[in-house]
Amino acid sequence: MNFWGRFVQWVTNWDMWLAIALTLAGAWVVIRLSRIGINRFIKGSGRALTLRGILYSLVKYSVIFFVIINILDRIGFDTRSILAGAGIAGLAVGFGAQNLVRDVITGFFIILENQYTVGEYISTAGVQGFVEDMGLRVTKIRDAGGQLHIIPNGQINQVTNFHRGPLLATVDVPIAYEEDLDRALTLLERVCQQVAEEQKELIVSGPQVLGVQNFGPSEVVIRIIARVRPMEQFQIERLLRRRVMEAFNAEGVEIPYPKQVMFMSGLTKEENRPYGVETARG
Template sequence: MISSWTWPDTLIEVGVIMAVMAITWQLARVLSRRLVRMALVNQQRHLPLPGLSNTRTRRLLGLDHPRQAQRTKTLGSMVSSVAGFLIVFIGTMMILSTLGFPMGPLLTSAGIGGVAIGFGAQTLIKDFLSGLFLIAEDQYGVGDIVDLGEVSGTVEEVGLRATKVRDANGQVWYVRNGEIVRVGNVSQGWSNAVVDIPVGYQADPDRVIEIITGVVTGIAEEDQWKETLLETPTVLGVESLSGTSMTFRVTARCVANQQWGVQREIRERSKVALDKAGIPGPAVPFGGSGGLT
């Protein structure tokens, strides 16, 4: 076979193929990262909230967080790796063909081996493909609080094969990406703080709404909470009635994962303001307990 080579034409042809492979690989890496970056920027441009500038929205929602840069790097790396594999495979086949190797039997053997490996690694392939789409679609990232069905908690690691989640008890769960059929993400975009405030049934509803409105307006005007609240909290009014109490509901749109602090602040200040105004709390049945929820 070697004697059939035409020297030095064969080596020159092989060298040209390898040079084209190297140049194409470098171009593919640059283009893949630019395309991924452009896609992410285009996606983020459609996320501004009413009443907020696009710059402040991006900052409040965490769109300028290093996670976005890491996501771009990860996706670009994966796309360039796939492109690199295809370039190397096609280039290798061209070099072998140039050297005179019979390609028919080689491709047939590779096809049969690929099918065998595919059948034996279906679960692994499913996990990797699911992980690729999870990262590409940014369904969740490290630090997000998610509900994955049987497991809920904080995401500590996102891989192509599995996701690492730590629940409220501190237990770490490793969930295969191929087994995730639904995702509830508390941390994506923004969160909604919901506070129910019970008062005595005999209280004047208009007076209670006025007091609570003053409380939430004051919170929204403080510098400490301006960077947390995306809008002034809303007092929806009477949510429910019972024989001994009325419950008023307050909602507040805030930065992701900050709803618990907002809820505690609204409860505490509302309790102080209602007591100061002489608004009675709900009557407590014998042996029971009452309070803000």
């Protein structure tokens, strides 16, 4: 039989094409059911999300590999020789796939050591953001600007995880040199107590007034700190600044801003007082 005759016989082999169609449909059903089953039996967030993604990937790629071998076998390829030669081919491909192997091995140890999980905020490979997805080969991170960064696991050499333990909220409050320091410290202590009562769910310890942190050109800087739940430090810092501003306005405590004072030569200090000029607040 010539080539065209064999080709027509192969194309019109409806039993083969039906078997292939049933194999593809069965694979699609298995992948869908596996996803539903994994989501149903592995619930929760964080590490559970990571485990779900890994298991689903393993099932999906295993089914795809089985389908490819099955289809090749039905078409007429000798899959046994293909599988037997996979070892030699794999050795050859391995020299060109070192990065892929490194990514997979690194991903395995990231998961094994629980360095981070889906939903946590991390900094790695020059990127900061929330982990949206992670697998054996890549980690997907969404930064504050909304960009999605897909990082091969082999490039992840160091990880800073912002979700493991309380974080520090820090607020520096400037006080004019002319103000009564003890009075300002008392007001800040009162503000700290108020915020601690308002945010019991978010604050682990504090807030507390550490005291004078620095001396500026026109201000004394007082530092307030608090230990808060992961990723809540920005909210607590904003609330502390607002409460400090409200308290200072109510009690008439001046928050310093740039000033220019002109002195006329030959006049006394009292005579020069009216010439003080304030610049725009900065």
